[in-house]
Amino acid sequence: MTVQCKVKSIQPLASNTYQILLHPETALDFKAGQYLMVVMGEKDKRPFSIASSPCRHEGELELHIGAAEHNAYAIEVVEAMKTALETQGDITIDAPHGEAWLKEDSERSLLLIAGGTGFSYVRSILDHCIAQNIQNPIHLYWGARDEEQLYAKDELIHIAQSHSHIDFVPVIEQAKSDWQGKVGNVLEAVNEDFSSLADFDIYIAGRFDMAGAAREQFTQNKSALKERIFGDAYAFI
Structure with missing residues (x-):
């Protein structure tokens, strides 16, 4: 459904990455792992995972938007959000969307994989699991270019x-000499650490x-199992 929102705040999370809080005029029901569309025009709707x-x-x-210089698609949305915040104007969203939400009735272990601001997708799932006291083992792998981009690492x-059932593995491509974690590609890290993923529900963004x-x-x-790998990308590729 289409909902008008006020922009409550815009805060930097890392270089060219922003946390944006929206307050919808009508309460929105959604599932952990779904996304919303920011309406930029009649035929221009841009998807972003709901981080809350x-x-x-x-x-x-809550949204996490990476708006690097080469990404006009996201920069334009951030600029629209800033204008709405300054003028107390409205942002229109269309939500909820997506079929890759958390399957709460599953008893399988969870593997959450995020690249960059794809973290917003798995953050919603992780926080919901904690709040609902879901005790399935959870392994979260977050890959980024450098340590600064892992803005929620601490x-x-x-x-x-x-939480003894939750494991967090940060992975960066460019490491300084004092980095203690894994270096390289996040998928390579997962492949190194697991001999089998047959018993996992895998969520990836x-x-x-x-x-x-x-x-x-x-x-x-x-x-x-292909049917136990979830991600919004799979609706398009």
Whole structure:
């Protein structure tokens, strides 16, 4: 459905990455892992994962938008959000969308994989699992260009330390000398750490080519079940 929203705040998370809080005029029901469309024009709707979880969003919708210089698609949305915040104007969204939401009735272990701001997708799922006291083992792998882009790293480390069933593995491509985590590609890290993914529900968000490679690699090499790999990208590739 189409809903008018006020922009409550815009905060930088990392270089060219923003946290945007929207307050819809009508309460929005959605599932952990769904996305919304920002309406930029009659035939111009742009999708962004909802980073907040449905049980703890308190009427607000949180977005994480990566708007690097080469990404006009996202930059234009951030600029529209800034204008709405400054003028107290409205932003129109169309939501909810997506079939890759958390399957709460599943007893399988969860593997959450995010590339860059794809983290917003798995954040909603993770937070919902914690809030609902879902005790399935959860492994979260977050890949980014460098440590700065892992803007929620400290929060995730604390979550993993506080919950014995949650494991967090950060992966970066460009590491400084004091980096203690994994270096390289996030899919390579998953392939190294698991001999089999046959018993996992896998949730993945990032570039379409990453999602495609993950499904191919995990089904062919790690016994993952195609029907238990979830991601919005799979509706388009």
